Amino acid sequence: MVARPPHRPPSRIRERVRRLRERFVFQREMRLRLLSASILIPVVLVTTWLGEVPFAGVVLLTGLLVVYEWLRMVGAGAMLEINAAAFVALGLVAVSAATQLVAVTLAVLLAAVAATVLAALRRRPLVAVRWVAAGVLYAGAAIIALIELRKGADGFGAVVFVFLVAWATDTAAFFVGRKVGGPRLWRRVSPSKTWSGALGGLVAGAACGGLVAIALDAPLSAVAFLAAALVAVSAEAGDLLESAAKRRFAIKDAGSLIPGHGGVMDRVDGLIAAALVTVCLGNLAAGETPASGLLALMGR
Structure with a gap:
């Protein structure tokens, strides 16, 4: 008489399937991370080495992408006037950070936040104005910090x-x-x-x-x-x-x-x-x- 294999409870089977799925997702995520890093890290380091102006350009582009994703996250991604105000404002912040003293640039950043808030106020209550302001402040502060750090x-x-x-x-x-x-x-x-x-x-x-x-x-x-x-x-x-x-x-x-x-x-x-x-x-x-x-x- 052939012995039957021990019966495995369904919970153990589900647990093994879950672990296999997690391992597959982890390996796939790591391959994507390594591919992205192998492209992005050399580009960033070379641009940093080239000088303050190329680096400031990359920082500005990054800041614009950050504020775009932030505005989309808070529900303002499809509101053209808010996005346009934020993009123009951050462009001015980047130019000021590259050419002016920090005190001047901070004043420009506050003006940038105010201009974007005015654009957001026109779309209340569809968008939370404080979150729009926080996004511009967040991206603008990042632009200023990175450009300042690269100087000299x-x-x-x-x-x-x-x-x-x-x-x-x-x-x-x-x-x-x-x-x-x-x-x-x-x-x-x-x-x-x-x-x-x-x-x-x-x-x-x-x-x-x-x-x-x-x-x-x-x-x-x-x-x-x-x-x-x-x-x-x-x-x-x-x-x-x-x-x-x-x-x-x-x-x-x-x-x-x-x-x-x-x-x-x-x-x-x-x-x-x-x-x-x-x-x-x-x-x-x-x-x-x-x-x-x-x-x-x-x-x-």
Whole structure:
């Protein structure tokens, strides 16, 4: 008499199917992420190396895509007058950031927010004016921070520092969170993020920042690692901030332009927060530019 194989409860079968599906999705997502990174990272680094003007152009384009995705997220994507006002306003912010003092540029940013708010007021109650204003302020602040950070002879190194710390933090958090798992970091906002991923991202970002500091002729010091750790934490906070905004409007991705990452805003959310914090750190130290101040803070 042939023995029958043990009966597997349906729950175990469903669990195995779920795990296989998750593995397939993970592998597909990783292939798309690697393909996107292999194209985008060299383009960004070469543009940064070419100089302040080409870099400012890329930053402006990124800012326009961010505000477009933000306006679409908050329900104003199809409102031509709001989009036009935001695009023109951010263009003026970028020109001012590249050519004027920071105080002047901040005044231009406030005027840009006001102009977009006036356009949004004409479409109330179809659109939440405060969210439109927040989007222009968010994209405008990112444009100012990145353009300011690239200024001067030390600008290239400072931008590379921010990029590599933000990328290392995001990548390590993704892999460690997937492999280790554990308690959720903020389940209500982002159910997939874990404390293990956050700690892994923090360690990787701090280590990467310390190595970049050495490459920029700064001494290996606790200050360099602390600065990099602060930038890494800000990158993770920026990611959570965007997740909270997307949760508020019940969307998964801000867009679909970048395979494996979603929209542009999904890719640069941590970078924006990291750039803002880095500029603040650079301004704390004596330097002609935020970049030179950052390196002075790290002991160069």
